Amino acid sequence: MNTTSAHAAQNVHAFTQEARDAVYQAIFSRRDVRGQFLPTPVPDAVLSRILTAAHHAPSVGFMQPWNFLVVQSPQVKRRVYDAFATAHAQAADLFEGEKRSTYQSLKLEGIVESPIGICITCDRERTGPVVVGRTHMKTMDLYSSVCAVQNLWLAARAEGLGVGWVSIFNQADLQQALGIPKNITPIAYLCVGYVSHFHAKPELETAGWLPRLPMEDLVYFDQWGQRDDQQPLMAHLQRDQTAAQNVRQTAATA
Numbered sequence: 001m002n003t004t005s006a007h008a009a010q011n012v013h014a015f016t017q018e019a020r021d022a023v024y025q026a027i028f029s030r031r032d033v034r035g036q037f038l039p040t041p042v043p044d045a046v047l048s049r050i051l052t053a054a055h056h057a058p059s060v061g062f063m064q065p066w067n068f069l070v071v072q073s074p075q076v077k078r079r080v081y082d083a084f085a086t087a088h089a090q091a092a093d094l095f096e097g098e099k100r101s102t103y104q105s106l107k108l109e110g111i112v113e114s115p116i117g118i119c120i121t122c123d124r125e126r127t128g129p130v131v132v133g134r135t136h137m138k139t140m141d142l143y144s145s146v147c148a149v150q151n152l153w154l155a156a157r158a159e160g161l162g163v164g165w166v167s168i169f170n171q172a173d174l175q176q177a178l179g180i181p182k183n184i185t186p187i188a189y190l191c192v193g194y195v196s197h198f199h200a201k202p203e204l205e206t207a208g209w210l211p212r213l214p215m216e217d218l219v220y221f222d223q224w225g226q227r228d229d230q231q232p233l234m235a236h237l238q239r240d241q242t243a244a245q246n247v248r249q250t251a252a253t254a
């Protein structure tokens with residue numbers, strides 16, 4: 001990624017090059033972690049920093065609809081794992097043949113091994129029925145809590161902590177396992193802890209489940225579906241995809 005362009009250099013609001021590189025390093029080397037958790041405890045000072053990062057996410061109408069339920073008890077983790085196991089078995093039944101065996105061979109959670117679980121929720125009624133920016137698109141509050149998840153995920157990567165998002169639950173089972181009331185929506189159950197290593201690529205990509213899509217297929221101009229290979233942006237996108245790959249490989253092997 002070329003972050004040294006003349007424009008960036010002139011922009012007084014831009015971070016220093018070193019700081020910019022660190023931001024992109026966190027983004028490109030962040031991984032969903034399932035199987036590499038170490039039992040090393042996470043110091044409260046570090047946990048506090050990543051939770052504070054989550055709390056500084058953007059939110060529709062500044063409603064801050066999230067809570068952070070920190071799970072440390074092995075008994076509670078076991079209940080969460082049981083809820084996962086039920087849903088995982090149901091999900092496996094939806095695939096057939098080879099796809100089912102591949103699905104069953106994937107490790108899709110680290111609930112018990114990770115020292116900490118964090119459930120990030122959304123209180124859809126936190127600031128009453130009228131929320132600036134949510135009048136017509138009611139799901140904006142849910143997306144706000146997802147922004148908190150991503151902030152935490154990136155801050156954790158910078159701290160050297162792995163995070164794995166587990167969503168294979170019947171929602172009611174997860175709520176019961178964690179005592180979450182019906183009017184609160186669980187958004188993400190995150191497994192958090194130090195790791196033996198970070199993979200350079202998404203594990204689902206390595207397993208041949210799905211490839212990373214090329215940016216050329218995803219960027220449209222002015223109208224849905226309208227591509228334009230002549231746009232100078234397209235050449236930049238191609239270069240930056242390679243650069244992103246290099247950053248994540250270096251970060252994973254460092």
Ligand SMILES: Cc1cc2nc3c(=O)[nH]c(=O)nc-3n(C[C@H](O)[C@H](O)[C@H](O)COP(=O)(O)O)c2cc1C
Nearest residue numbers: 030031032034107108109165166167168202203204
């Ligand atoms: C909303 C959401 C739900 C996810 N649920 C699971 C899950 O239940 N189990 C799992 O192993 N990974 C889960 N993931 C992680 C994705 O599989 C992962 O982000 C994707 O394969 C890309 O890999 P990367 O995060 O390492 O880049 C989830 C990710 C998101 C954003």
